[in-house]
Amino acid sequence: MLGLLLLDSNSSGGGSKGFVTGQAASVAIGQNNFTTGVENNDGSGTTIAAAGVSLSSVGNACSSVGPRGASLYANGVLFVPDTGNCRTLAFNSVPSSNYPTANFVIGQADGTSYASVASATVxxxxxxxxxxxxxxxxxxxxxxxxxxYNTFPTASNASADVVIGQSNSTSTTTGTTSQSTFRLHAGGLTVSSGGKVLVSDNTRCGVLIWNSIPTANATNANLVLAKTNFTNVFAGYDLASCLNNVGVWTNGTKVLVADTGNHRVLVWNSFPTSNGQSANLVLGTTSTTSPASGSGNNLMNGPTFVTSDGTRIFVTDSGNNRVLIWNSWPTTSGAAADAVLGQSGFSGTSANTTATGLSNPQGVALINSNQLIVTDTGNYRHLIYNAQ
Known part of the structure; x- marks a missing residue:
């Protein structure tokens, strides 16, 4: 991603400060305080309601429901996924107080509309x-x-220019395993500054790679990771396989894949050049023969999303209600994390609605070298952390 500087996808550069175990978040997007965790908060801690519309489908430009995925800070705008409301919230500056109002939204006509039929604008x-x-x-x-979007949207109701994975802007076909479609897209996506696109295909148990951002609908992918070809859908546990993978990150050289079903993160030290190329190492385990979940500083339980600045690595360890942080790029499988957010220590796994707690986090991104934003899915919010 591009943050304040031109850098890799979903990240920004290093810095002298760091994130420390158990630290409190500074800002909550979607909630009016750190101890409230309701969907579509109306600003007072009550869920917004509207006649004839389900509670999970009503929002305003401040609220959120079921958010998943990595946010992005680029061109001075913070883009935040509001998944359940079928939109992306856009803030023209990084919020500094709780319950901020978005300046515009992507995916809907305005900050209070709700449409869920796929189109170029929805x-x-x-x-x-x-x-x-x-x-x-x-x-x-x-x-x-x-x-x-060929240019950054600056107002609500923007229309996408190209669709990857479908032949047109209204098609939502699933279940196919061609070179240009997803069997079931998990939402995991990353783009390098050079334009390489990696997309997680969850039930194909693989990652599709385009060498450049497509300029036409249904463009064929160039490579697939965790599979030897584009039609194979079998899962595995060796260094060339995945099981229900979700998040993915690259800076054009290094690659990370959250191998959710195998409770680990796959690490490539150089960009793959062939289908099914093996990872160099894994985080979350030292085994390449049998998956096992756990906690502590070197095990995971259903990790979903991952980001990096090329040195530090951040993983949403969703089943353990935490974010694991490595302050330097690991060189061996099973390397221990250096810090954890969402828990007071590495042994904690409980979900909490506080400034220091998390509930099923599913998304993490660096805003800049000293700010991190975590998608706290179970608490219907996004938390911003300042390095200390």
């Missing part, structure tokens, strides 16, 4: 957001596609 379930510095890409999970 996103069905937006998840990861990424950029090469010029174009904006949004992973639209339930529509089984990625939306490409």
């Amino acid at each position: 996103s069905v379930k937006p998840v990861d957001i990424a950029t090469d510095g010029t174009k904006l890409l949004i992973g639209d999970q339930s529509a089984n596609r990625v939306l490409v």
